[in-house]
Amino acid sequence: MNNEELVQIYQNGNNKALEELIVSNKRIIYKIANKYNGINRELELDDLIQEGVLGLIASAKKYKFDIEKKAKFITYAVYYIDRYIHRSVNGGSSKEIGNNKLYSSCTSLNIPMGEEGETRELGEFIEDIDYGYENIEEKLFLKNLRKELEELMQTNNTLEQREILKLKYGWNSKPMTLNDIADIFSITRDKVRNIEYMALRKLRNSSWAMNHIKEFAELGYIDKFYLDIFRDWGIDV
DSSP: OOHHHHHHHHHTTOHHHHHHHHHHTHHHHHHHHHTTTTTSTTSOHHHHHHHHHHHHHHHHHHOOSSSTTBOOHHHHHHHHHHHHHHHHHTTOOHHHHHTSOOOGGGGBSSSOSSSTTHHHHHHTTSOOOOOOOSOHHHHHHHHHHHHHHHHHHHHHSOHHHHHHHHHHHTSSSOOOOHHHHHHHHTSOHHHHHHHHHHHHHHHHTSHHHHHHHHHHHHHTOOOHHHHHHHHHTTOOO
16 A cells, blocks of 8 residues: 555554554655764664654644645655654654644645745744854854745745755755655656756745845855755856
């Protein structure tokens, strides 16, 4: 059975289907957990995997079948798996994570994000990163830039596009290869590249990019994530 069938059976009260779902996706959980391994020295890889399993369970409970043009379950699951592991690395509890709602519009591939409070809710998923700069003004600039890019992705990209960009460019941890991302989403490497291209094109064509991208590039306040994206947007930095 595929993921969607297992989730539906589980939601109908069959816990054995959940066990099968976890086993079927353990390789994906491992890949996502491994990219966080070593960031928090108090957590072993097994701890991260366990958090990933909790994320998968949460996604199985919350996945909705009655939404038109809903995302595939694995796209929804990757969001939760990554969210749970990321929060644990940063000291968050599973209870805290589970109490946060993921709005139903996140399961649609076509509905823009940022409506009815999604921007605030999904923004909580991305924790601020301390880039280690001694210059406070520069740190504040990067913090604001990260926030603006997060809001830009929520407004212009689908859930699948956002997750692929975050995995590819190491938004929360280590960057992943196209092959690893393709393996997670059970699609081809070329498909991942096409989704990445479409996502970046949407960002590049946004009014935010038109108004600020050259300014940000000229200032030089860009870490690796922004540097890669700016290069992909055709801006020489």
